[in-house]
Amino acid sequence: MRGHDPLDDTEQALLPAPARGLAVALLLIAVAGVSMLLVFGPGAQQPGQAAAPAAHAGVPPAQSILRLFLAVAVIGGLASLGGVLARRAGQPSVVGQMVAGLLLGPSALGSLAPGVSALILPGWVAPQLELLAQAGLAVFMFTVGREFDPAALGRQRVVVGVAALAMTAVPFALGAVAAVPFAGALAGPSASGTAFVLFAGTALSVTAFPVLARILQEAGLTATRLGSLAILCAGLADVLAWCALAAVIALAHAGSPAGVLTSLGLAAALVLAVTLVVRPALAALAARHAARRLPAPAALALVLGLIFALAAATDAIGVHAIFGALLAGVAFPRDAPVLGAVPERLGSLNRAMLLPVFFASIGLRTDVHLAFGHPVVLLGGAVLLVAAVLGKLGAAGVIAWAGGMPGRLALGLGVLMNARGVTEIVVLSTGLGMGLISPGTFTVLVLMALITTMMTAPALRRLGLYAPARAEPRTPQPA
């Protein structure tokens, strides 16, 4: 796992000015589109809709691609703006992007200005956005998988492995226990009590590896012992959390113990095949053809083909499609000149265009009214929030302190591990999609993810571990 944030490196690569320029450009387009619609809009004649086309039913109207594009432009513009504002406020930009997505949904725009919401995001656009969001999520998981680097563990393997396991197991157990009394009120329509409780444990044990890495980088801590330990722990905890999620999904999906074992066995076989066979084979192939270069469309087709083929495979196995996309990232050798800059460019376009659509699709399914209208849901959410912070921050801090780390640094590690970010959002949307949690529960847990992520940077500053403006990083004493 590298100290490198797949979410934020576009903006990192740019000077502040071009980043603002990007935001302004996208916003301008969005504003132009909105004003265009407002002027010519729903009242104007719509040739495509008037005509009854053709051999197959359900063809969208002629300007539907324009409306879809408008929606994507508005979403991308607001996300860029949110990212810029979050950075100004000393938060990782992903916080701003997530908030922008939430504001577009029924929580804010949908209830405050339903007319504008219907204009920008008409009902029929939602399924189209959902498809784009799924594509964005798949590509995001691919970029996460590309960060996988077992060699980084090195000699610390055992220590870090035990620490990461403990830092995952404690919040998992705490979350599962805290969820038991609320199983009736918070579980989704297709969840057994067991499946819900296990899912809650999984959701609370998540650490946002990308956000953590980004914060370490901004604080100038990457090269310190705290930094490298946090990166390793978070990376391993990430892997453990994904395994736990896969197990919960298999459980929820298969029903019978035999089915669960089959699913997990097949998934494990696929993971072994990819890491032990496909990854080395592709690396050898890439090394042999180092001087050649595929044309960009072919390279893109290959990358997308592997992502979606593996996603289809894990989906068919009974763990979620996101794991296949993650595995595709693991499978591709990091250094493959034959692909040119296609994987990087794909990731960077995805961050600017499709990942905001994923956040917006989360926002469309998040409704604070569902949470604040139901005291039990709100109470359950608050209890889970406390359990999440105690379990992750507390456990990680205590384990690091017991391992000999000075108190302030141990607390800092706990704070870092407590950031949940996009990883949590992915886990939650999977749970909602599988019917493991209700929309209300989804909402409170999304807020939990947002709160734990937003805590991180200010808490690090309070601890004196955040060196703003990339000042000389403090060198912690060796433990």
Next chain:
Amino acid sequence: MRGHDPLDDTEQALLPAPARGLAVALLLIAVAGVSMLLVFGPGAQQPGQAAAPAAHAGVPPAQSILRLFLAVAVIGGLASLGGVLARRAGQPSVVGQMVAGLLLGPSALGSLAPGVSALILPGWVAPQLELLAQAGLAVFMFTVGREFDPAALGRQRVVVGVAALAMTAVPFALGAVAAVPFAGALAGPSASGTAFVLFAGTALSVTAFPVLARILQEAGLTATRLGSLAILCAGLADVLAWCALAAVIALAHAGSPAGVLTSLGLAAALVLAVTLVVRPALAALAARHAARRLPAPAALALVLGLIFALAAATDAIGVHAIFGALLAGVAFPRDAPVLGAVPERLGSLNRAMLLPVFFASIGLRTDVHLAFGHPVVLLGGAVLLVAAVLGKLGAAGVIAWAGGMPGRLALGLGVLMNARGVTEIVVLSTGLGMGLISPGTFTVLVLMALITTMMTAPALRRLGLYAPARAEPRTPQPA
């Protein structure tokens, strides 16, 4: 207008081997996807579908993005294969791509193997494909617009203008007259008799500028007098045909003469604004910022933003969205380093991925059973085919011969102008979408487009004007 084919330059830029490699890569992916579906396919458990997600209805199932991707991969793979096979057979590759699209529809796959068709292209995929096809069409029109170069006309302006006008007017008149007796049988549900007859005239007066340019290039004729004259005539005829189509659409759409005049007036104002204000302004802006470069996502957002904003504008005005996309191509300065290679890369990806989807969406709406089951439709199609060839090939040949061109070359020019290619397909799909022609008429006219395009290369060879393998081009005597 340059002697450069926006359809084919990917393959042109590549050696034959990588082009085959691209086809093979895409096909492999498609085959992998299909086999994956066949193994795990419709019988397997589908977690995403089982669950009932969320706050908004109509969310596609979790693996729908996989199915959509599979459909796009199959379509792209078959189109690449079709293109390669067409080139082998001495045809422009676009012919193979069009045939591949037709084979995927109800004409072949849908009636011969409905099971396979339902597996690859299930019903709910059609609207999604239609959206992608519209996006591909918009980007294609953008690349067509980028070829616009009024400076190329030079001193020949008047001669070429008169010739092109005549070469468009004669087939237009012939087509309109030939269509009169068939108006009852061939018109679409929302067409008045006048609108249908005018549309038929427009459809027959089309010349495929891209295909013609490509054939001239392959035949090594670009630098000859025949070549440059054909390029200029075809380019101008293209502009005239688009204007005629805009007028027919305005007529069909507005109904009243005042409405038609308003639409056309607004459209003319927009064209003038783009060519006289926006294009020079953007060129000046690009020149001033020649040393700077937008990040790729921002450049892409700008290009797509302008395409879709202008498409929305022309759609709102009452001429079709495709004209806005065309105008966006005209508006962007050809030489804009600030955009990097984004417009070219967009065009090349579009040719490999989305334009085949457009052909497939044409194929899905083309059903030879509709034509061959109805003798009147078939007869009408045959009459229009004869009128198309006579009007375009005949008129162009006679006009060129009367202008002093030697007979063989004049006939060659007629043959070249008779190729209809993608331009015709775009016109026809617009007519079908507006309800100006019936699905049966659409089918026979698609076949007419295919036949006139396929005639071109063999006819040129027969005339001794086609120098295969890029041999030294024959130099025709000056007229």
